[in-house]
Amino acid sequence: MTTKRNYLFVSTDGLHVDCAWRIQREGHEVRYCIQNQAEADIGDGFVPKVDDWREHTDWADVIVFDDVLGEGEKAAALRAEGHAVIGGTPYTDRLEDDRSFGQDELKKAGVNILPYKEFTDFDSAIAHVRQHPKRYVIKPSGEAQNIKRLLFVGMEEDGSDVVRVLEAYKRVWSETIKVFQLQQQVTGVEVAVGGFFNGSEFMEPININFEHKKLLPGNVGPATGEMGTSMFWTPPNRLYRETLAKMAPKLKEEGFVGYMDVNCIVNGHGIYPLEFTARFGYPTIQIMSDGLNMPLADLFHQMAAGSEKKFKAKKGFQVGVRLVVPPYPFKDKETFESYSKGAAIVFKRPQTEGIHIHDVRRVNDEWLVTGGAGLALVVSGLGPTMKDAQKQAYGRIKNILIPNMYFRDDIGDRWADDSDRLHTWGYLREV
Numbered sequence: 001m002t003t004k005r006n007y008l009f010v011s012t013d014g015l016h017v018d019c020a021w022r023i024q025r026e027g028h029e030v031r032y033c034i035q036n037q038a039e040a041d042i043g044d045g046f047v048p049k050v051d052d053w054r055e056h057t058d059w060a061d062v063i064v065f066d067d068v069l070g071e072g073e074k075a076a077a078l079r080a081e082g083h084a085v086i087g088g089t090p091y092t093d094r095l096e097d098d099r100s101f102g103q104d105e106l107k108k109a110g111v112n113i114l115p116y117k118e119f120t121d122f123d124s125a126i127a128h129v130r131q132h133p134k135r136y137v138i139k140p141s142g143e144a145q146n147i148k149r150l151l152f153v154g155m156e157e158d159g160s161d162v163v164r165v166l167e168a169y170k171r172v173w174s175e176t177i178k179v180f181q182l183q184q185q186v187t188g189v190e191v192a193v194g195g196f197f198n199g200s201e202f203m204e205p206i207n208i209n210f211e212h213k214k215l216l217p218g219n220v221g222p223a224t225g226e227m228g229t230s231m232f233w234t235p236p237n238r239l240y241r242e243t244l245a246k247m248a249p250k251l252k253e254e255g256f257v258g259y260m261d262v263n264c265i266v267n268g269h270g271i272y273p274l275e276f277t278a279r280f281g282y283p284t285i286q287i288m289s290d291g292l293n294m295p296l297a298d299l300f301h302q303m304a305a306g307s308e309k310k311f312k313a314k315k316g317f318q319v320g321v322r323l324v325v326p327p328y329p330f331k332d333k334e335t336f337e338s339y340s341k342g343a344a345i346v347f348k349r350p351q352t353e354g355i356h357i358h359d360v361r362r363v364n365d366e367w368l369v370t371g372g373a374g375l376a377l378v379v380s381g382l383g384p385t386m387k388d389a390q391k392q393a394y395g396r397i398k399n400i401l402i403p404n405m406y407f408r409d410d411i412g413d414r415w416a417d418d419s420d421r422l423h424t425w426g427y428l429r430e431v
Contacts, residue, residue: 125182
């Protein structure tokens with residue numbers, strides 16, 4: 001029988017409410033704190049809430065943080081006091097928040113990176129593109145990188161489309177975008193490799209995942225935080241050995257505990273890391289939780305305690321799909337309140353398996369959309385093939401009714417082509 005433990009979740013905007021809800025259902029005590037008061041009712045009716053997490057640290061057996069942007073300093077301080085904490089450090093926060101720093105650290109660790117240049121003003125960037133015409137990606141740093149529509153992938157060989165976008169950003173976004181990168185663009189397969197780090201080493205198995213960030217099927221439309229992810233677990237392979245594994249000594253030195261992921265473009269010439277996620281990804285962690293062959297609470301405890309190197313995961317593939325409502329992926333309070341606030345989430349037949357809450361609260365046993373972003377649910381499926389995982393996920397979605405709901409119906413389709421290329425290039429070979 002699993003030992004009953006106390007878990008304290010500290011959230012910026014309610015991101016990991018589903019993890020808290022799951023661990024509570026596994027039989028443990030949970031307390032949940034959302035620091036942004038505008039999002040404070042997320043999870044109401046699902047998990048017990050507290051106003052000031054600092055008053056509950058001594059109660060907790062495990063403390064879990066869900067974000068970067070300064071949360072690593074809090075997590076590191078609590079670890080220094082002897083608490084078991086899942087969360088970053090100022091260093092690992094910076095890996096994600098400061099794109100140039102993250103690239104420089106990869107280079108120091110012996111990882112190949114794409115050429116890039118950092119800018120603090122648009123005129124210099126425009127001049128650079130005109131002097132060195134080629135295809136670039138515009139990548140804002142700091143808090144501006146959370147505005148996903150600001151990332152722009154150039155398609156013109158002479159960089160003329162990038163120049164036009166930079167000129168527009170100069171007129172409209174100069175007060176928001178203080179620092180940004182121009183990174184040389186390459187083509188290939190976009191794939192991420194991630195793992196749970198227990199303070200001294202990466203736990204096994206490793207996770208290989210494929211994010212689907214564009215709003216519409218076919219990978220078109222505006223960039224979003226995420227519309228869905230496909231994934232599988234694997235022993236260490238070449239992709240992991242040549243990227244994430246090289247960061248392990250520095251992460252051990254930092255005492256980092258949590259999930260670390262690096263998104264890459266790979267092709268027949270090499271692996272090119274793009275950016276870090278130095279925390280749980282969303283919906284990645286929701287999908288992962290269904291792929292465990294053990295309670296999520298036990299994995300979190302083993303990770304925070306540094307007591308295990310291996311954990312139990314299911315074989316096969318997993319697919320997770322985000323169900324969203326207006327105004328996602330944009331921020332528009334009036335649109336949200338008109339179309340989505342308080343929208344009922346209705347199940348044709350009772351079902352919780354594979355269903356993960358996002359910005360949801362429960363009133364009189366009814367599930368209602370809340371928050372302000374338009375994020376409702378994540379629905380996952382798993383199976384021995386990617387097609388089987390897709391079928392299960394989309395079969396579960398057919399059971400759900402939400403007014404004005406939309407989602408991508410092609411999550412996982414990329415695998416048919418991506419798998420051939422990744423295997424041909426040898427990146428999924430176990431080493």
